[in-house]
Structure formats: C-alpha cells, structure tokens
Amino acid sequence: MPYRPRSTLEQWRILQAVVDAGGYAQAADVLNKSQSSLNHAVAKLQTQLGVELLEVRGRKAYLTEAGEVMLRRSRLLTQQVEDLELLAANINQGWEPEIRIAVELAYPRHYLNQALAAFYPLSRGSRIQLINSVITGSAEIIQQKRADLVIAASAVIPKGYLGEPLCTTRFVPVTGSNNPLATIATLDQNELSQHLQLVIRDTAQKPQENAGWLRAEQRWTVDNFYEAIEILQLGLGFCWLPDFLISNAVADGSLVQLKMTNNSERLATISLIAPQEDTLGPGSKQLRQLILAAHDKT
Template identity: 25%
Template sequence: MLDALTLDQMRTFVAVAETGSFRAAAARLSRVQSAVSHAIAKLEAELGVSLFDRSAHRPALTPEGRSLLADVRAVLLKVDTMRARARGLGEGLELGFTIALDPQFPIGLATAALKELHEAYPSVAVRIFTASLGEAVHALRQRRCALAISSVDIPDPQIERQALALVPRAAVVAAGHPLARRAASREPVTAAELADQLQIVAEDPSPLTEGRDYDVLSPGTWRVSDNPTKHALILAGLGWGSLPLWIVERDLAEGRLVRVPAAEFGPEGESLARVWLMRRTDEQPGPAARAFRETLFRQAGAWGATA
C-alpha cells in the first residue's frame, strides 16, 4: 500500500540514485549498507516496481526508477519546506544570520537596510561576505548563508528567488586610454576594436559558473577577484571593463573615466544587471532576516531600480 511509504525510504532512494551505489549511500546516511538495501527493497515492494537494476557491478536506475525519482524529490522538497515553515512559526528572534552579497549590488542600499535592521534588532549579529558571480548561490546551497543577493540567474527548486533590483552598468576606460580617444568620435565602438585592447574582468570563485565568461569580448584579459581592484586597474589605464554605474559615476563626472560606447553592451555601453534576493525553501528566515528582506525591497524601490 502506498500509505505505508516512509520519508526515510524516499531519502534512501534519492541517496542511492545520487551516489551511484548502496555503499556510498550508506556512508552519506551514516548507516550500514544492509539497512540501505533493506529500505530500497521495502520501497520497491510497496511501489510494486524495481527501482534499480542490480545485474551490474553498480546499481543502475530502471526506467521506472528514473520516472519516480523526480516525484520522490518533489515530495521531499515539499516536506522540507513545510518543516522549515513550522520551525519559523515556533522560533523566536535569531541570534544572528549571514548574508552573501554580490559586489554588483549598490553598497549604499545594503548599508541603509542594515542600519534599519540594527536599530530595530540591536542584539542580532550579522555577518556579510562578498560573493561574486555564482558564489552567492553556491554559498546558499552549502548553507553558508541565510540570504544571498546575486546577479547570476541559476534556477534551483530548493532556492526561492525574488527579483530585487536592476543595476545599471557601463563599459568604461581611463581618459588617456586609446579607446577614450576613439569614444570621443561618438560613434559606436565595434567588437573588433574592443578585442584589440586588454579587458579587465571579474573572476568567478564558485564551481557553479566556473569557466563561464560574462561579457568578455577581448582575447587578452586580466582577471581580478573584486570590483575595487578592477576599478583601480581601469583607472590606471591598463585596460577597459564594465562596472556598476554607482561605482564609477563620480569618475565619469570628473573626467577620470570615459564611457566606451560599445554596441555589444547597449547604448553608450550601458547595460542592466538584474539582482535577485534568494533564500533556501527548507530554511525559514527568522524575524530579523525577514525584516531585513522587507527593508531591502523598500530601499530598492525608493532608489528607483526595482526589477
């Protein structure tokens, strides 16, 4: 009978499917291998189908097993989400929480929201770390943070995403750089012209998007780990690159930097980066984290760049 199915059997099924063996699943679940084998046999008996082909050295999912795996994962996801919601309803104020912050997001908005948070919840400790490109999502998957603010769109059924803001970016170069003289003509700079010059780009520290390049047009690149270093190298005239406008607007106004009207990026070399606020669906934020989320959305709306 299907009513006799247990969540333990389902989690064991997923563990074997993901690890590729009963022994590896037993290690993941901290059980003996015989207990894993028994749970799978019991599940197969309840369902009336074979989930694994055991004729080879390693168990392989049968067609029925592959079909049911998605259903089992969906059931477990719903259960974990319900448990997280119940825990959140029963818990009081958290001692603290961690935020993974994408360097593209305007730091002024983040600090304004954090200031309000501290005034409302002075006893709550907050840890913030910079997480470029896919690192914020990676940290959330690893439970190294409660909230992630990221400009990289990586759909995941275990992560709830809310579009937070649209951040303007611009391709820029130092005033004395050859591309600055080319930009003075007011004609769009071609991809071929950009490829002739060194480009300063951000390096991805996460395995989720490792090896993927975003808006890299030049075969010659220098890679950096953060926006301040990228900004400094561009200001020094070493190369060109794209940076959030909130970082370079003063340099543009005072003539130290010049926009590169690169057609690849959009009019006047400008583009928009969508930033998401993310959390795990199986972990309910505490009162302080929820308050921070609400304040952050309000600040983004007042800034005028809501997504």
C-alpha cells in the same frame, strides 16, 4: 482503511544522496553511513515499491527512467518536510537566531547598509550572515534555499520565485588610462573581443557562462570588482563594471569609460527574493521591509 506508506523519507534521502554523489561509496562518505546499509536501504525501497529505480553499470549506479520520475517527485516531498520542520522551528523560536542574506555583487551596498543600521536596534541579538553571490550563484542559492533573503539580478531568478524590484545597475565597459584601448575614439564589439577581458567569477557550484558580455577569447577571472579595478589600473584589459563603483576612478582619470559604436551599456534590474516565503521568520520579514524602505527614500 487508512493508507500506510510503504517507503520512508530516509529511504528517499538515501536514494537522492546516491544519485547526487555519483555512487554508493561516495554517498556513504557524505552520509557517514556504511555502503552496505545504503545498498540495503535502496534495495528494500525498490522491493517495497515493485519498481527498479537504479541499475548498476560497472562501479556506478544509474537511474532508470522510472527512477528519474520517482527521484524528482521525492525531492519535492523531502523539501516539503524540511519546510514544515523549519516552520515549526520558527513558530517555536518566535525570532530566528540567524538571518542569512545573499547579495549580488552588482547591488549598491549602501542601501543594504542603511537597512542593517535601522535593523540593529530591533534585531534581538539575531546574527547576520552576508553571502556574496554572482550571476547563476544567486539562482543556485535561491533554488537550494541557502539564504533567508536574496538580492539578485532579476534575470537569474528561477521560475516559480517572485522578486520585488529594488533598483537598476548600469554596467559600462572601462579600461585603465594607460591601456591602448583608452586612446581609441570608438570601438565596435569585434574590436573589443580581440582584447583581454576581466570577468567576475560566478559563485555557483556549476557556473554557466551565459550571462553578460563574454565574447573575448582571452579572459582573466577574478573574485570581485575591486580586484578587477586594481588590474585595470595597471593597464591590463577591460571590464564591464557597475557605474556606481567606478565613478571616482573615472573622475580622477585612472579609469576610462570605453566609447562603443553600439551597446555601450548593460542594465541589470536587481530584486529582493525570499526563497521560503511561507516559513520566513519575523526578523527576516522586518529586515525585508527595511531594505524596501531604504529604496523608497531615494
């Protein structure tokens, strides 16, 4: 006798929403459904399975131990269904109407621009959406599959995903020419940590400040490297910046590279990742090859 599921994908999606949103009321707002319908769906799911998944304490619902295991497995199931439906859509469309590319700010954009220029005559009208990402924000985009192609630092690629190395970005510590740091012959890390550090905002929804040199107690956070450069040129703070971005400013004397007793540079390998390789559309595949080719020319 063929197996008949006792639960539905919709029930599992509702359970996920209740957990992710922090409660039935919040999930009802996210899903645009009534709170009572969500209560009923989860209660019915628990009855059908014969397992208690959630327990309510006060006004908040908490996962039971069994619920944690079931929820984790359900996410794999719903993601597989989404991937399957996306594959069907790509097969039906033949060529995707939009291609999303997430790009780490530390990546030299001229490579991507060359690839985009070569892609334009082949694009068949596909829209291109570029998404700036930083540090763990790139990892989050990969895990949540919010982009077709992701250019990210290899160090943040989540387990289970493969990247194709593109290039290596060299970060160096710099300050403004009118900052007292610029006059010091050599600095050690302890001395540097006593000064104002400019850092680039992590684009993750839940950023983890565990990447890069972050020892300074006083830090100002900005959205991109160009904002940091403008502040540095006013004589405020220091920042670790990609050498390809600051070469002109160092040459004209408005920025000065700090001389360190050790660890005077940081190297970051940048890779290209396709979070959904199995369902990658033909346009995205074509663009990926052009990005790789742009690096082969150098």
